[in-house]
Amino acid sequence: MRLTSFTEFGLRALMRIASAPDRAFSTAELADEFALSRNHLTKIVASLAQAGIVTTRRGAGGGAMLARPADQVRLGDVIRILEDGQALVDCFAVGGGDCTITGCCLLKARLRNAEAAFLADLDRSTLADIALPPLALVPAGTLVLR
Numbered sequence: 001m002r003l004t005s006f007t008e009f010g011l012r013a014l015m016r017i018a019s020a021p022d023r024a025f026s027t028a029e030l031a032d033e034f035a036l037s038r039n040h041l042t043k044i045v046a047s048l049a050q051a052g053i054v055t056t057r058r059g060a061g062g063g064a065m066l067a068r069p070a071d072q073v074r075l076g077d078v079i080r081i082l083e084d085g086q087a088l089v090d091c092f093a094v095g096g097g098d099c100t101i102t103g104c105c106l107l108k109a110r111l112r113n114a115e116a117a118f119l120a121d122l123d124r125s126t127l128a129d130i131a132l133p134p135l136a137l138v139p140a141g142t143l144v145l146r
Helices: 005-019 027-034 038-050 075-082 108-123
Strands: 054-057 063-066
Touching (some): 005 027, 005 075, 038 054, 038 063, 038 075
Antiparallel strands (some): 054 063
């Protein structure tokens, strides 16, 4: 399974936001840190806000903050939100896509089960499990792996 860049960037942003839950992170700050498009990140943060994962505040001192504690944000839920509308395979798309073997395909059920297992595994982890170390502890440009 491959996640979209939209989801990958959303997870990166949430990992950073979870590192300092009492402060707001601007999209400009997050975009600079991860070398991402600010416009793209703004759309991602808007999706997370609409889903109630983050809250946003405009103006000086504004930005995005977690809407609830990181240990209450399930990774499977985040993936479901950010991957909404992205079918694993064409035949999962609304209307069944252009698949010519839909009526006799034995793969579809197995793929649905695999997708469900993938999300169920992520549901066992929370944002707190993957939060990045606080910014003060990470030298600029350093990738931290756990």
